[in-house]
Amino acid sequence: MSKGVRLAAAVTLVVSLVPTQPTAGGLGDRNHLHTELAALASAHPGRVGICVQDPTSPPICVNGEQRFSLQSVMKLVVAAAVMRAVDERRVALSDRVTVRREDLSVNIQPIADIVSERGSFETSLGDLLRRAVVESDSAATDMLISRLGGTKAIQAFLGESGLHGIRIDRTERELQTETDGLRWTPKFVFPERLEQARKEVAEAKRQAAFEAYLTDPRDTASPRGMVGFLHKLAAGQLLSASSTAHLLEVMKKTVTFPDRLRAGVPSGWTIGHKTGTSRTRNGINGVTNDVGILTAPDGRHVAVAAFVAESRTGNEERAAMIAAAARAITAAYE
Template identity: 30%
Template sequence: HRYAQQAAQARAKGMAALSEVINHRGRDTQRKAMKTLLHGALILGISVMGLAEDHLAARYEQIAAQAKGRVGAASVVLEGGEETCIRCDEHFPMQSVYKFPIAMAVLARVDAGELKLDQKVAVSKNEYLADGAVSQLRDRSRDKDQTVELRELLELAVVKSDGTASDVLMRLLNNQAKAISGPYSVGAKEVMRFLASIGIDATSINVQDPEMALQKDWQVQYRNWMSPRGALKLLRAFHEGKGLSKQSHALLRDMLERSIRGEKRLKGLLPKETVMAHKTGTSGSRSGVTAATNDIGIITLPNGKHLAVAVFVSDSKGDQPMREGAIAALARLAWDEEVGKDPRVAFQKMYDEWLSLTKIVLYDGTELPKEKLRY
């Protein structure tokens, strides 16, 4: 009700100001009228945005329904914002999103002096993933073993989402580990230990199997899961530099910003110049159902703050444009909600639009060159 009253008042002020602009020739009067018009429009915009904020989760649900699957989404401004999420604590198959915490765990070992970025790592041809999975390592040396620097393995896993590279990274973690026990596969328990060290437990994220295991059994992918709230915890921990040196944090952030996957997901509807560090995850499809289409990341807002967004689309019968479109729309909604909270942004947008006008069209259809309006 309060927002409706503000909107009505703003509309009345705006219409009165427009009348002043059209009907008066006095320079001072028109300047004041134009100021009132812009101010009224700004109040109206803020009123509408304030009303929308109360229903942001409901708007997430409306968009999620278009993906024809189970959707979990979460967002928060990391500098003191309020969290919005749907299906906050449900488990969603990560697919390649899990390469993000794997890379963090490996870099923590580099910081501890147990691994070196320039060390040579032997990769056996038996470790190559089968065709159908993304792997530049496999494609460039199908029938031969090869030796790769650790830095390149990280680059391939994070930037290009190479599944063979991430499995080799998990193997390296195992080589440095003590006894591995329980249901966790090679290196996975070490990733879980790292996550626990930065305050993220197994109720938020579960890493259990390497990608090679996922290729062999459709159901295995559901054992590597993340909740939307767990994704925000991971993004916040990374943003705050937990568990990593400044050098390792900067290296991984650069890789995440250069990720070549998912251009139509979180990035899809954002301004082209937007800086975002993110990691995608994608499964195959079976019987018309795609198990996972995901993207999680940290978006730098125009005001310098950072918006963490995570979207998981699971068990969807929608096609790829539909699934990715839902992710893009959710990210844009979160972006607009936060950017719109800054009155300077809204005012600048309206002012820029005013400056771009070449003519004014009145209600009766009369066209009036803008230069004839003195303000």
């Protein structure tokens, strides 16, 4: 045996004795997972869209191109736009902000209780971002949008980032009042005046406004577009490393609707997410959403976007469908 042959044999032996490194984790039987998600969607009495994407493969989608109202999921997109502004040194999370009565919005806004008690509330831009994502505070969100220059600035951020299939057209003030057949007016910062105005809208007009909302392309996303946003965020392709880490940490603290994606995530996994929910009218819920980034025990991220629109079931059934999707996704990871 020649010296060269002996050397080659020795190298082969050494290589064979080295333990094989495990393949990086990801979604396993993709066809089976798609079948499971499609079955969940078809069994639900409503319109369902789900997309999931692991770090290295294309997304798996059911009704991935259809449009769904974002509702409060838009607050996560706004938060990402703020973090981009931080990266570009246009704002800082430490910037001081004063919230006054005229800055309040509608519906869910815990910050309104502080303003009602104190008359005004001084805080930071970073605190507003946390409140928008973690508590789904609409006043905090609308102030962030204003600070960035309006919803056109949010849409510009999406375009500059190469993200498609997501639209942010209105503030929470505008969206929530238009859905009830109203137009935003400053007097609505007083909740009792807003509720009185809602009561004065004719039933036929409110129903027409709700039906128009269900088909309105504004303030919507496709599951594919949303999972693309989440995938880029998790991969560090959207923001700087520090801003990515900060936003992912904020998302992990979300307290709204733990019975959706979070309920389907097994022990050993973690989740950062954002929920969104519309009103239910005449037995039809406009939309129930949850989008997030699941982190497997091996540290790799899986982006998930789940939307349930025009559902004729109750809160628990809609949440259970989303949780079941999370269970199917995590079970498919290997």
